Amino acid sequence: MARLPDFEAWAVFAVVADTLSFARAAEELAVSKATVSKAVSRLELRLGARLFHRTSRRLSLTEAGRTARDDAAGLLAAGEAAEARARDASEARARDASGAPRGRVRLAAPMSFGVAHLAPVLPDFLAAYPEVSVDLHLSDERVDLVGGGFDLGLRIAALPDSSLRVRRLCGVRRSLVATPAYLDRHGRPAHPEDLKAHACLGYAYLPTPDRWHFSNAADETVSIVPEGPLRANNADALAPALRAGLGLAVQPDFTIWEDLKSGRLERVMPDWQPPPIALNLVMPPGLPRPARVSALIGFLERAFSEAPWAQPEPAAQAPLPSPAEAQALT
Template sequence: MGRFEAMAVFVKVAEAGSLSAAGRELGLSLTSVSRQLAALEEQLGTRLVLRTTRRLALTEAGRLYHEQARHILGEVAEAEQALTAPESAPTGRLHVSAPTLIGRLKLAPLLPEFLARHPGLAIDLTLTDRPVDLVEDGIDLAIRIGRLPDSSLVMRRLGGIRMRICAAPDYLAHCGEPAVPEDLAGHDCVVFATVPGPISWPFQTAAGRVMVPVTARLRANDLDAAVAAALAGAGLVRAPSWQVADLVAAGRLVPVLAAYERPSAPVQALFLPSRLLSPKIRLFADFLAERWAGRDFGHEAEEGSA
């Protein structure tokens, strides 16, 4: 019995919910499916499936192995497709992860166009502001913002985001406008953060990049909520300039410390080195690079082109 064949049988059993249903889909007898599953469990030295007379359930090891096996089988199929039929239209499901705000406002509106171009593909989009593990979470391509530490992941720059610090006019009238980053020590700040702990905001000075601690009177794990609080006068907020561009143009928010803004943070596509040959990932990364064209979203928004 080949390991990949047994792995495919197990994945089908897990997804079909029974040995007999898996056998029908695979064109195998119930005895053959049962034998291959038992042999796989023996090779792995652990039980993958709990079988009773009425139902089938995966063990904890089975759930973990199912996710990994499904990912591996998908990679093998795509590698074979890339080598044997490089000109054929790709098919399958693409699992994409992105930060919530840029995913909702900048990525999701592009997906109908991509799907129309490639009718054989489907997309599962996960929007989250927590770091994802591409292997454990089954993600084919993740969009990340900011400079990342060295890793084994393949990174492709797609664009940039410029951050801006703003406050409501009433707040500035009452508390004054900071002239230099160090003035933030005397101000209330509305902070976007997904984990607890001290917060510092980065600035660009003549001496280079500096990190300035801020007082987080209000902390939110959603940027829309943070901007809404700043609009109501809760304090200074640091947000993507394209998110606050309309509010600034309407005079509802006032930018401060513009002379100390950092250069654009890169927006990057990340994927595993083993996915370099995947046609669907390559097509999607090319599509985003084409549509975003290395733009600085901050400048784009300020110019009214998005």
């Protein structure tokens, strides 16, 4: 029989390659530094190549280590996902008679939305379900739910078809906004073409960050190339420049609704809207879902369907998003 791969060594190597520290990897894995060192040495012996350059002050990947890093990360993620699925199935079968949800839920969400809106409601969930814990991962980059072993993800987008199960929580309006002071100085654009004369603050994770799309009630569509002093990969990073009156930006209502209510910001070109999006819960395929996951789904549905910025339905006149817009995951 062929010798099996040393999966433990591959997993340990993946963590060391990510942290570039034997000590931090040992702490993350809850094992001794010696155990980590032996696992890496074992893998190097099997591969016949050194994976790290080691000095007294620094650890860095060799060429062989860089080549092996992605494979190791994939093996670790696959193993974690397999264990999570098996554990979920076991817990679903062995749930106690009371049916009380228990265990950990891994949840992924966009950074700005997660900090401003998701994190504040989670204490109520945790108080209601004291035997459930939440492992929250915040990132504006697209997250592989299946490969990363996540139970749920929040995505703010017009989602394309996929194997993931999707539950729409609410519509999210996006608007072009600026401060009244900026508009008083530079004028209020009435048509997307007018934006060529304005400073535009851009969000890098739009599906087409170099082009903004607008449509009106007559189904006319206009695209423009925004130009301005700042583009960022996080919506919160645009807020100071926007509030300082340095330009206009397309922002979802959940980031600006209080500024609009107070008058700090003003909607611009209300007759022209960006493509509609929604706040969605996405889940890996397959049933049954553990009680803890179902409990969190129900809680988030209630919390966000009643949010002050939530739109119960997309605008009736809004056209369908373009294929590029449909790939947005902000």
